[in-house]
Amino acid sequence: MPKMKLKDIISPFYVWQRSFEKPYTNNKPIDERPGAPSYRGFHVNDIEKCVGCGTCETICMNNAIDMVPVENLTAQVGDSGLRPRFDYGRCCWCALCVDICTTSSLRMSNEYAWVTDNPDDFRFTPGVDEKPWDDHPLGYRRDPDYSLLKLERPAMTMLSAEEGLNSFDEVVHGFTPEQAIVEASRCVECNICVATCPAHMNIPGYIKTIREQDFEQGLRLLYETNPFSSTCGRICTHRCEDDCVISHLGKPLAIRWLKRYITDQIPAEKYQQILQHKITENGKKVAIVGAGPGGLSAAYFLRLKGYQVSVYESAEKAGGMLRYGVPTYRLPDDALDKDIDYILSLGVSIHYQTTVGKEIDFQVLYDENDAVFFSTGLNVPSGLRIKGEDHPRVLSGLQVLCDVASQRDPGVGKKVAVIGGGNVAMDAARVCRRIGAEVTILYRRRIEDMPADPEEIEEAQAEKCKFVTQAIPGLIEKAKSLKQVVIQWGEAEMVADDNGGRPRPVLQEDKMHTDSYDCIISAIGQAGNYSFLPEDIKQQLVSQRGKFTVSNHQQTSNTKVFIGGDIANKTADAISAIADGQNAAIGIDEVLSLGMGTK
Amino acid sequence: MPSISQQPHKFDPPLEPDLTSGKYVKIWHGPQHPGITGNMSLELTICGDEVAHCKTHVGYLHRGFEKLMERRTFIQNFPVVCRIAVPEPAFNEYLYAAAIEEIAEIEVPELAQWLRVLNLELMRLASYLMWLGGSSGSFGMTTVYQWTVTHRDYILDLFEEMTGARIYHMYITPGGVRAKLPEGFKGRVLKVMQGVEKLLYEVEKVVFNNHVFKLRSQGLGIISKDMIDEYGIVGPNQRACGFERDLRKDQPYLVYDQLDFEVVTETESDAYTRAWVRYQEMHQSVSMIRQVLDKMPEGGSFHADLPNVLHWNVPAGETYVKAECTRGEYGYYMVTDGSEYLQRIHIRGPSYTHAVSVMEKLAVGINIADVAGLMVSLHTYPPEIER
Numbered sequence A: 001m002p003k004m005k006l007k008d009i010i011s012p013f014y015v016w017q018r019s020f021e022k023p024y025t026n027n028k029p030i031d032e033r034p035g036a037p038s039y040r041g042f043h044v045n046d047i048e049k050c051v052g053c054g055t056c057e058t059i060c061m062n063n064a065i066d067m068v069p070v071e072n073l074t075a076q077v078g079d080s081g082l083r084p085r086f087d088y089g090r091c092c093w094c095a096l097c098v099d100i101c102t103t104s105s106l107r108m109s110n111e112y113a114w115v116t117d118n119p120d121d122f123r124f125t126p127g128v129d130e131k132p133w134d135d136h137p138l139g140y141r142r143d144p145d146y147s148l149l150k151l152e153r154p155a156m157t158m159l160s161a162e163e164g165l166n167s168f169d170e171v172v173h174g175f176t177p178e179q180a181i182v183e184a185s186r187c188v189e190c191n192i193c194v195a196t197c198p199a200h201m202n203i204p205g206y207i208k209t210i211r212e213q214d215f216e217q218g219l220r221l222l223y224e225t226n227p228f229s230s231t232c233g234r235i236c237t238h239r240c241e242d243d244c245v246i247s248h249l250g251k252p253l254a255i256r257w258l259k260r261y262i263t264d265q266i267p268a269e270k271y272q273q274i275l276q277h278k279i280t281e282n283g284k285k286v287a288i289v290g291a292g293p294g295g296l297s298a299a300y301f302l303r304l305k306g307y308q309v310s311v312y313e314s315a316e317k318a319g320g321m322l323r324y325g326v327p328t329y330r331l332p333d334d335a336l337d338k339d340i341d342y343i344l345s346l347g348v349s350i351h352y353q354t355t356v357g358k359e360i361d362f363q364v365l366y367d368e369n370d371a372v373f374f375s376t377g378l379n380v381p382s383g384l385r386i387k388g389e390d391h392p393r394v395l396s397g398l399q400v401l402c403d404v405a406s407q408r409d410p411g412v413g414k415k416v417a418v419i420g421g422g423n424v425a426m427d428a429a430r431v432c433r434r435i436g437a438e439v440t441i442l443y444r445r446r447i448e449d450m451p452a453d454p455e456e457i458e459e460a461q462a463e464k465c466k467f468v469t470q471a472i473p474g475l476i477e478k479a480k481s482l483k484q485v486v487i488q489w490g491e492a493e494m495v496a497d498d499n500g501g502r503p504r505p506v507l508q509e510d511k512m513h514t515d516s517y518d519c520i521i522s523a524i525g526q527a528g529n530y531s532f533l534p535e536d537i538k539q540q541l542v543s544q545r546g547k548f549t550v551s552n553h554q555q556t557s558n559t560k561v562f563i564g565g566d567i568a569n570k571t572a573d574a575i576s577a578i579a580d581g582q583n584a585a586i587g588i589d590e591v592l593s594l595g596m597g598t599k
Numbered sequence B: 001m002p003s004i005s006q007q008p009h010k011f012d013p014p015l016e017p018d019l020t021s022g023k024y025v026k027i028w029h030g031p032q033h034p035g036i037t038g039n040m041s042l043e044l045t046i047c048g049d050e051v052a053h054c055k056t057h058v059g060y061l062h063r064g065f066e067k068l069m070e071r072r073t074f075i076q077n078f079p080v081v082c083r084i085a086v087p088e089p090a091f092n093e094y095l096y097a098a099a100i101e102e103i104a105e106i107e108v109p110e111l112a113q114w115l116r117v118l119n120l121e122l123m124r125l126a127s128y129l130m131w132l133g134g135s136s137g138s139f140g141m142t143t144v145y146q147w148t149v150t151h152r153d154y155i156l157d158l159f160e161e162m163t164g165a166r167i168y169h170m171y172i173t174p175g176g177v178r179a180k181l182p183e184g185f186k187g188r189v190l191k192v193m194q195g196v197e198k199l200l201y202e203v204e205k206v207v208f209n210n211h212v213f214k215l216r217s218q219g220l221g222i223i224s225k226d227m228i229d230e231y232g233i234v235g236p237n238q239r240a241c242g243f244e245r246d247l248r249k250d251q252p253y254l255v256y257d258q259l260d261f262e263v264v265t266e267t268e269s270d271a272y273t274r275a276w277v278r279y280q281e282m283h284q285s286v287s288m289i290r291q292v293l294d295k296m297p298e299g300g301s302f303h304a305d306l307p308n309v310l311h312w313n314v315p316a317g318e319t320y321v322k323a324e325c326t327r328g329e330y331g332y333y334m335v336t337d338g339s340e341y342l343q344r345i346h347i348r349g350p351s352y353t354h355a356v357s358v359m360e361k362l363a364v365g366i367n368i369a370d371v372a373g374l375m376v377s378l379h380t381y382p383p384e385i386e387r
């Protein structure tokens, strides 16, 4: 037992001192105490910014979030149309959902007290269902210096601009295995890209196979929707990447390069064994005009359904613009052949150098087959519509590219002007640089208005193509030498459009220039050639702004005739043509096997 | 009665007395009892007002954390672990992160290491303040409880600012911490520390220089030296018995090796001494917090670069990491197999021995009125027993 000390008796009376202090507690509700500025209070969501990617739902370990449709909000490009609904019976306010939100739309208020007599109120969609804290100060937000998402792409090795100029070798090298895994792991599997992709490829699915190193499964997934995966893995316009949710805060996933990575891992001779396509003949015949991506994609999907498919192609080789337009430094022949060879291996037959309308009549195909699909592409260059454009030194971009692809000398000389701002113009310019010409690109508007892919523009700049923008061609004249041509062009001023459209270039008559070149390459667009169509069928087809009008399954008002590719879709790129091919196969099959019309 | 051949080991739990003799009464202390920590319960057999036998029950808390964590991805577990020790979540956050960082070889940026120590020492202080209140309450001094809980609340205010929450901070995440310090935060910490020091001065007068407290706590629940390793007794419970062991000193982690402090030890090893050790360690934490604020880098990254946490395959590995929490060594044993999920995790909090075997031994022979005081003097958190 401790010895009793006087100090130990007196000292505890110190307690009394405290009686004179004011209480420490808050006098609620008279005194309110707001949460700290970073308090993890109740959720708020900026409904306009949120794209309904559902990443918040994925990370929540309490299953407190459900993605639900919201009234007056419809799914659009890059937006699922769903919004997160929270269940406060489950939430633990960890704010992982806030940290991972791909758009930073999701945040928290600093409010922490809420009373309601209706238990259903605790399940709500922030930003849609009004809540008392909606106009409270914000609480927790992700610190901008930290992110649960991976926002940067691994740098892909490429030929330098100088190396590129010395050859037609592929510029982009493709990911290394380490890079591919890092890139594949950036995906949040929201599926928004799937909706954007014209062919609705299972993008998160095949990206996952890279993470899991199961490339055979990857190839099978690719071939569910796209028989041109090796090609698209190189030159696709990758609309999917525009809508990749990671692009809201960082660099979108390199979906195109990942697709290429899968196909690069598997040699052509293994395709058959992996894909194991078994074909049961159904005894019906379909004719296809044009062996471009549209035609061959239709052939592939029809063949899988058991149709006997004959393709008619005027060129010597298959591939359409992918072979005769896209230069090999972007798409090497063997990458394209890998895709085409597999399609042919399924028993698709191609009649090469057989122009429909010349070597064989469309009517014959129409009569001898159960259905006809055509995807003949845009191969007639549009004119410049200026005086003197019939000068022999004015060449078309398509012709130059076709010559180079066919190993012919396009005869462009040493000093070239390319007119146009689209991908064909960039390709023609870069091809000319590779065969040793100095290139000037003349374009009516500004660089940011160019329809060409930004990467193409950058690479053309790196390869020292000279860009002269806001330049309107006025007149083409003979030069002193027959090997040259003179162009007069004027500077343009960009004038705001009163109707809110994009600014228009207006020629300034006093700022005219005259230059002479060895040739002028016109690359301002192209149109289709339909002279092969018999008059009665032409009458049945409807077209609008140069494109045929078709059903969702590419059917025309003649139920036996289906159209796809550049001549039918507005986007005019390979993947749209491939998607059209698949849709046409579905449509043709519906009509022929089920005897129904298509939607 | 045991036969001769079954001579009990000196640390075997005492055998239950013969209830049919009519000398004993059995009563339940808890699970709802103000003098119990957490919702544990003690099954006491008493003879008069003296405890003859004590059996512990923790079965009111089983929440299966370890199993739960095998079904969550690595990032999803991060908000789970704090719940394993409610009054002291930060140590669980730290150890979970440290285990992953070790297996995945993640280097934690320097600023994050300082912020972690700041967070952990504030946590220690808050936890001790809560304990001090509980301890005083158990010995009949509920006024002190009001004081200490007030100052704990001021620390919770700091947590609210620093981490976004008062109790479940979810601040120390694998790779670093979740945010840098808010503007002007250091000044507010110093102000709270001043208040705590004043409080400690008062507590010394009222609690430690108090004859009644001394009467009741001195000589109560003496842990003998030979019990320490046999029972696995750690933390202040062992330091009060003369063992100079503290992981912060012995195997420094984070930036503890850059802080100036001495391990507190005493020798009497009873309830009073254990309280006195903790009291001194509170002063020590205040000093460490000041040192951290003084020495920590001004800027820099506070979070390492992680893979996308939605597809995070932590490489296959196995580790045991430990840290000194208020009650001693806290350990996480983790096994990973290279997948997106843990293969196994085992969590070992100090309460496992302190609240079960040690309590069962020390309770025997004490007055029933001191059971609550004894229990609190061991400073235990039942949730970490049934994880």
Ligand SMILES: Cc1cc2nc3c(=O)[nH]c(=O)nc-3n(C[C@H](O)[C@H](O)[C@H](O)COP(=O)(O)OP(=O)(O)OC[C@H]3O[C@@H](n4cnc5c(N)ncnc54)[C@H](O)[C@@H]3O)c2cc1C
Pocket: A235, A236, A237, A289, A290, A291, A292, A293, A294, A295, A312, A313, A314, A315, A318, A319, A320, A321, A322, A325, A326, A327, A354, A355, A356, A357, A375, A376, A377, A378, A379, A398, A401, A423, A424, A427, A532, A564, A565, A566, A567, A572, A573, A574, A575, A577
């Ligand atoms: C220079 C250039 C670069 C391009 N770059 C890209 C790019 O990077 N990414 C991208 O996605 N897209 C690109 N495109 C567009 C892409 O090539 C086309 O969208 C795609 O090839 C269209 O496919 P299609 O099947 O509709 O037509 P095409 O590919 O044009 O194929 C049509 C085929 O039909 C044949 N044909 C036409 N008429 C007849 C007939 N009467 N009888 C028999 N056969 C006939 C043609 O010879 C041709 O082989 C580019 C196009 C060009 C010109």
Ligand code: SF4
Pocket: A045, A049, A050, A051, A052, A053, A054, A055, A056, A057, A083, A084, A100, A101, A102, A103, A104, A105, A106
């Ligand atoms: S993560 Fe963000 S953008 Fe995506 S659904 Fe959730 S709140 Fe919306």
Ligand code: SF4
Pocket: A059, A060, A061, A062, A063, A064, A065, A086, A090, A091, A092, A093, A094, A095, A096, A097, A098
């Ligand atoms: S705060 Fe945490 S628990 Fe709550 S909805 Fe978000 S992720 Fe789920």
